[in-house]
Amino acid sequence: MGEHARLQDILTHLDQGLEDALARLMRFLEIPSISTDPAHAGDVRTAAEWLAQELRDLGFDTQVHDTPGHPMITARSPRGDARPLLFYGHYDVQPVDPLSLWDRPPFEPAIEDTPQGRVIRARGASDDKGQLMTFVEAFRAWKAVHGALPTDLILLFEGEEESGSPSLRPFLIEHADSLRADLAMICDTARYADGRPAITTQLRGLVGQEVVIHAADRDLHSGSFGGLAANPIMILAQALAALKDDTGRVTLPGFYDGVADLSPELARDWQALNFDAADYLSRVGLSQPIGERGRTALEMVWNQPTAEINGIAGGYAGAGFKTVLPATARAKVSFRLTGTQDPQAVRQAFQDHVRRFVPADCRAEFHDHGAGPASVMDISDPAFGQAKDALTQEWGQEAAYIGGGGSIPIAGDFKELLGMDSMLVGFARDDDRIHSPNEKYDVESFAKGARSWARILSALR
Amino acid sequence: MGEHARLQDILTHLDQGLEDALARLMRFLEIPSISTDPAHAGDVRTAAEWLAQELRDLGFDTQVHDTPGHPMITARSPRGDARPLLFYGHYDVQPVDPLSLWDRPPFEPAIEDTPQGRVIRARGASDDKGQLMTFVEAFRAWKAVHGALPTDLILLFEGEEESGSPSLRPFLIEHADSLRADLAMICDTARYADGRPAITTQLRGLVGQEVVIHAADRDLHSGSFGGLAANPIMILAQALAALKDDTGRVTLPGFYDGVADLSPELARDWQALNFDAADYLSRVGLSQPIGERGRTALEMVWNQPTAEINGIAGGYAGAGFKTVLPATARAKVSFRLTGTQDPQAVRQAFQDHVRRFVPADCRAEFHDHGAGPASVMDISDPAFGQAKDALTQEWGQEAAYIGGGGSIPIAGDFKELLGMDSMLVGFARDDDRIHSPNEKYDVESFAKGARSWARILSALR
Structure with missing residues (x-):
């Protein structure tokens, strides 16, 4: 069976298994793993153990590491001769206050039909349990079709991302040799504002x-x-x-x-995003971009x-x-x-x-x-072009290289401590209400997110 | 008997009656007339009634006026043909928190011997019960010697000075005709820092x-x-x-x-004060005057x-x-x-x-x-020169015209609402701890303050 046929089988498997995958995510979302609240320390550990068991059941060599804070999970697929990739996500969630603003209890997840389609409603649905499960489900489908996990994967999940990650850097330093891969795939970002798939290639x-x-x-x-x-x-x-x-x-x-000024390639991608600064600002009651004259608004937020x-x-x-x-x-x-x-x-x-x-x-x-420092990914690495193509195929619209105005410390830590570049691919939406009441994740984000990872894996493996 | 002889008699009377005068002040100080604390509203009224009774006993035509807040006291001496003068003071006091920092209960006044001389220790001893009693005791001695009060005096005492004087301006407006004098004598200020007597002639x-x-x-x-x-x-x-x-x-x-730049007269007086800006600033941990170059420090605080x-x-x-x-x-x-x-x-x-x-x-x-606006007194009014001479004679050192960097709203109110200039003469010291625990008033301030008023009255009457 050729690679293309196998990919189609994986995608079909994911489609057919969607309701089961959602059911698994629901169980994960029921665990109130609020890392910043000491009263929920036991729940954070429960979430870690739940996720670790899922990974063990899939055949990953899985360990739950104690830290001074919440546990770290590492999981490895069998060695092979592929390029080693690290996948990162976090299983802890933000607090839920004020509870009164939630339309349903934040840890009683549900699938809701909305005018914009089906959504998964719960704390953590988007940030980051729903997102990290996209690649876990992709690995599951891969295994079902290939009979084995993709080789040379290292998975890293932390339980302190929403509370400052105090244990992360010491953990990376202590386990540097076993965690060092060729590229890290970080699934904790959103698609571009208009919904098109995107790879974040630079962060301030x-x-x-x-x-x-x-x-x-x-x-x-x-x-x-x-x-x-x-x-x-x-x-x-x-x-x-x-x-x-x-x-x-x-x-x-x-x-x-x-x-540095933008490369022509990124300038072209960003231009194609048709970013409307006036509209962006109008949503927060403003109308006038400040900053240096002669720069586009995206440059001001992402590259200046x-x-x-x-x-x-x-x-x-x-x-x-x-x-x-x-x-x-x-x-x-x-x-x-x-x-x-x-x-x-x-x-x-x-x-x-x-x-x-x-x-x-x-x-x-x-x-x-x-x-x-800023994180600027080397998009001349062929993995970027391959992932971009894979996303374009899955979503039916041109994937974009985008920037980020904020910082994702993990990308900087990977670079600094492990010498490892990161590729930031996520499927969240701007309206997911992460960190706010009534957080949701589109079922489409979840389903096509898993399919996207299957395509990317296929392209990189 | 000539005026000079009579003045000497008054001063002698004041000296001989000092202990009785202190005893009266002690009774006044026992009343916890904290105007900002509603729990002390009754005490504020008690203080008003105590003071009003003193004034009635002296022969003043005295009224206690209800206001939406605490009472106003007005008192008048018989009409004559002298220049009408208004004397102002306030009988309310600051709160006493934190009580634990007081060496003795703030409303159990006592005369204490200190290395710097005898002091009256109590909340309000300096601000302003002790100060206002200086002119009341001067009137008492005047009456004892002359057989009658000085004519054409209007006395005004408020009970809200330490809580923003909310009733003052409405009261001044309502009673403008009966309160309008030629000059107001406000006894709520201090001598100059080195202890020399002073008349404050301008306030920012x-x-x-x-x-x-x-x-x-x-x-x-x-x-x-x-x-x-x-x-x-x-x-x-x-x-x-x-x-x-x-x-x-x-x-x-x-x-x-x-x-406006300082007049030569004031520039000379201020120069003579030998104000040491470095010393003044060093007491609060600083050393460098800021502000415009070419200005003296006193100009910066008082006239700029x-x-x-x-x-x-x-x-x-x-x-x-x-x-x-x-x-x-x-x-x-x-x-x-x-x-x-x-x-x-x-x-x-x-x-x-x-x-x-x-x-x-x-x-x-x-x-x-x-x-x-700023209050700038017209020191060409002969009353200023006469009062200055009187103070100089009493204290044995040249009295000074000084300025004030802060505002004393009553002076502005008198000017705005009654068209009346003010003369600010007080005997407090910088170290009186007004508004703080262990407030005190030097017995010397009290005794020579009363004598000062006798001299000023004699000069102006």
Whole structure:
């Protein structure tokens, strides 16, 4: 039997087994594996054991590893001579508050008929239980048709993705040798906004930085000191305001080192997305893109770095008025990075910048938060083109290489700790309400997601 | 008997009656007239009645007026042909929390011997029961010697000064005709820092303004929107930072209209104060005066206007980090005004300034807080020179005309509603701990304060 015929058999198997696959997902979704809530620690473990048993039943050599937090699951298919691939997903879910906004209990999953088609409604349906089961079901169908699992697969599932992944990096470091594959397939992203299939090939990096300006050693009365004593809010405002110039460019010296313009191929793909910035902004009550002139909106969000103030506090901001000159003022600032921008250099440039605004009798205190470079995948790897073709065939429309404005730390961790590139393929939709009440996953996303993986596996194996 | 002999008799009477006067003050201080605490409303009335009875016993035509809040007391001496003077004080006190920081119960007053001399220890000893009793005791001694009260006095005491004086302006408006005197004597201020007697002849005005910048209609993820969507904290920071230029001058157009340089007389008096800005700032952990170059520190605090950010809040400023682009950011800004600066014009200029930084799809919302012009007394009124001489004689050192960086709303209210200038004379010390635990008033302040009023009365009558 040729490869093409076998793929067709796998796809048929998936189609015929859809209701069974949904039933399995329902059982998975019934487990309230909320990782951030200690009261649910037992449920998180139950979810890990449920998933591990599924993998064992499929023939994976499966281990549930204890960590200081929630368990890690690793699973391996038999060795062969194929290119080693790692598949990643997470079995923990977000909290469900406020419960009153849910139309049904979040851990009593159901298939609902909606005007937009059938949806799976439950916490975790999209993020990430439904998504990770797309590749598990693809492996199941492969095995049913081939009589054996695809070879040379490493599966990695974590139970802390929704609570900061504290155990992930230590685990990757400890198990680096056994986890290192040629490419990681991360299934935790969405299709493009219009529903077309997409591979995310670049993500912005992130540097988080907190700054506290200290002036007087106590709050002062602005009548007695105003105009004479340093005001830390003003110092902070002036330092932050000067982070961008009139054209929207970040002013830190060397900030743009490593930022590259789009390749012609990506520029073409992105152009074809027909991104409507006005429409995108209008959905959140805005209408005007900010940022550098001459850049498309997608470039601004996916391929250009930015400096953003995420929080600021100082003095009295409650009801009424207090004529205080506060002792301190603080802000949280983050930088989204692209290309090969160096997070530590950006952090240092920001700190140097702030210090230039601080008079000699005041001081700036810095608290470093997370830092990671941008993830830029090497799409000259043939796997990308093969996966893109496979997605195009499955969905009947051209798959796109897209970017992401946010960071998916796991991709950076894989690169940094295992030297491994990632391919981000997911089937979620923008309207899946992940992290919100009434989360859902389209049955179409689930069914065609599994079929997509079958096609990609077939192309790569 | 000549005026001089009579004054000497009054001073002698005050000296001989000091312990009796202190005993009266002790009884007054025992009444916990905390105006901001509804549980003490009865005590506030008790204090009003106690004081009113004192005034009636002295022969004043005294009334206790009910208000929506705490009572107002008015008292009048017989008509004559002297210049009508109004004396103002307040009989309510600040709360006493935290009680655990008091060395003795705040309403069990005592005279304590300290290395710096005898002090009266109690809540309200300095602010303002002890101070207002200085002029009451002066009237008592005057009557004892002259056989009659000084003529043409109007006394006004409020019981809401420590809780925002909500009833004051309506009361002044309603009773304008009967309260209008030629000059108000306000006894609620301190001597100069080094202890020398002082008359406060100018106070800065105040405009309070809250601004809220609205951007998106919800908080956004800085990964999905950073660099494309407006960040209200950045808009706010840029608007606030631009309020002052590199030299510390406020940039609002027309802001300095009405600001006048010091007269030679005041410049001389202020110079003689030998104000040590470095020492003043060092007490709060600072060392460098900010503000315009070429101005003395006292000018900056007393005779120059300023713009200060009193509070700012936006986004996430708690523990950890949230990569949010917030929907809103807010700040509270106040302007201290001098000369004839127009509060409404300053408010408008600020709002216009902020709006220039707000893109078309965002908006600025303004909440107006209090506004009042500077109070600048006309020291060419001979009463000022006479009072200054009287203080100089009593204290054995040159009395000074000083300014105040803060606002004393009553002075502005008298000017605005009654067309009446004020003379601010008080005997408190910087270390009296007003509004704090262990408030005290020096017995010297009390004794020489009463003697000072006797001298001033003698000079003006």
